[in-house]
Amino acid sequence: MIDEQVEVLANDEVAEEFYMARLQAPYIAARAKPGQFVNIQVSTGGAPLLRIPLSVCAIDLDAGWIEVLYENLGPKSEVLSRIGRGVSMACLGPLGNGFAPPPAGARTCLVGGGIGVPPMLYWGSVLQRQNYPVTLLVGARNKGKHLPDELLAPAASVVRRASDDGSLGQAGLVTDLLQEELAGDAPHAVYCCGPHGMMRAVAALCRESAVPCQVSLEEYMACGIGICVGCAVELQPDEQGAAGSDYTRYGRICVDGPVFDARRVKWED
Ligand SMILES: Cc1cc2nc3c(=O)[nH]c(=O)nc-3n(C[C@H](O)[C@H](O)[C@H](O)COP(=O)(O)OP(=O)(O)OC[C@H]3O[C@@H](n4cnc5c(N)ncnc54)[C@H](O)[C@@H]3O)c2cc1C
Ligand code: FES
Structure with missing residues (x-):
């Protein structure tokens, strides 16, 4: 760096x-x-x-x-x-750390909400080049907040959209789309970035379906290099000490993340 x-x-x-x-x-x-x-x-x-x-x-x-x-x-x-x-x-x-790759040949599902879409575009394009089947689920408030097709296309073979007001794609939340994916030919791995509440809901759905899920967390940051501890995230008690940092109860999103296994995060409101 x-x-x-x-x-x-x-x-x-x-x-x-x-x-x-x-x-x-x-x-x-x-x-x-x-x-x-x-x-x-x-x-x-x-x-x-x-x-x-x-x-x-x-x-x-x-x-x-x-x-x-x-x-x-x-x-x-x-x-x-x-x-x-x-x-x-x-x-x-x-x-930061970046996403851990899925098992060879795994069906992957990328879930991006609002401004959580950018890391999914890079990840999806890399997975596609490595011949992983990729489905991208994108949620936004309305049509105006959805990115154009040409930006999403390189990241996935299937792109599905949801908007809160129904002005583009399915009316409702991106988690509705994920529920449908999990109920059908379920993905082997889910990757997610977006608002905290959305990631918490995605983590819960994946847990219920026993599908591994990685989330890319966002928090206010100052230094970005692990010094100020301004970006701490609380980890699950049974995972304490596994963050690979000197801090046992919290991980620093900038160096221990931003990508975490969703099961390791202590999801609070
Ligand atoms: C690892 C990481 C990657 C990110 N990637 C992107 C990205 O690709 N594209 C993008 O648009 N944004 C991204 N963000 C969020 C972005 O950094 C913040 O939105 C930005 O710092 C806002 O700064 P501001 O001064 O413009 O607005 P501010 O006035 O600081 O914030 C505007 C609004 O955003 C909220 N906010 C600010 N920072 C954060 C944050 N870090 N997490 C959650 N909510 C926040 C505030 O509560 C407020 O409502 C990322 C954040 C992190 C930590
Ligand atoms: S932003 Fe300073 S420790 Fe993470």
């Missing part, structure tokens, strides 16, 4: 308040695994002081770029959304 000075090659709106930034980042592009993230300094002159952690959404090894996909939600993402081509930024990465 290094703090790479990266150049913005493109930074365009791809859905309502969702932006895709392409960054010339040869060091990170050569090393980033699906599920890993970068921590980007969007401002050099004061606020916002903290960096923004964003999952790697795509890489091009030959061209040496990475893409990050983000929603304009608050101060950091708003500043980033206004940065144009040619600007340089400090980008720390690749960070």
Whole structure:
């Protein structure tokens, strides 16, 4: 991991308040695994002081770029959304552990809710290249918050959508789609990223169906490298001490995660 000075090659709106930034980042592009993230300094002159952690959404090894996909939600993402081509930024990465691969030939189901979709796109495209059958379930508030087909297509052979208001795909929650998948020819492995409540529900459904599930957790972050302990997540009592860190009761999402076996996470409201 290094703090790479990266150049913005493109930074365009791809859905309502969702932006895709392409960054010339040869060091990170050569090393980033699906599920890993970068921590980007969007401002050099004061606020916002903290960096923004964003999952790697795509890489091009030959061209040496990475893409990050983000929603304009608050101060950091708003500043980033206004940065144009040619600007340089400090980008720390690749960070975190990344997804553990499924067993050979496993039917995999990727579940992305809202802005949890980006890590699924990178992971799905890698799995597809390795000939895993991949189904991608995407949930969003409405049609405007859904990403275009061409961004999702490389990540899965089957893409299913749900929206809260029924304006695109099935009306309802992405967990409704997962329930249908689990009731049918169930996947052998589920990977999930999205809002906390959604991941908790996905973890519970997978547990009931005895399907292994990995979740990519998100929490406020400062350092991104395990020092500030600002990103702690409580782990299940029977897994205490298994986080591979010095902290026995909590894992740090930035270094012990962001990807965890869903059974290891202590799911609170
Ligand atoms: C490992 C990791 C990977 C991430 N990948 C992506 C990604 O690929 N695309 C993307 O858009 N976002 C991603 N996020 C979340 C993103 O970092 C935050 O939304 C961002 O920091 C918001 O900063 P802000 O200043 O724009 O808004 P803020 O004002 O800080 O936050 C805006 C809203 O988002 C909530 N929020 C902020 N940070 C987090 C967080 N870390 N987890 C949960 N809720 C949060 C706040 O409660 C608030 O409601 C990731 C976070 C982590 C930890
Ligand atoms: S963000 Fe500082 S320890 Fe994780």
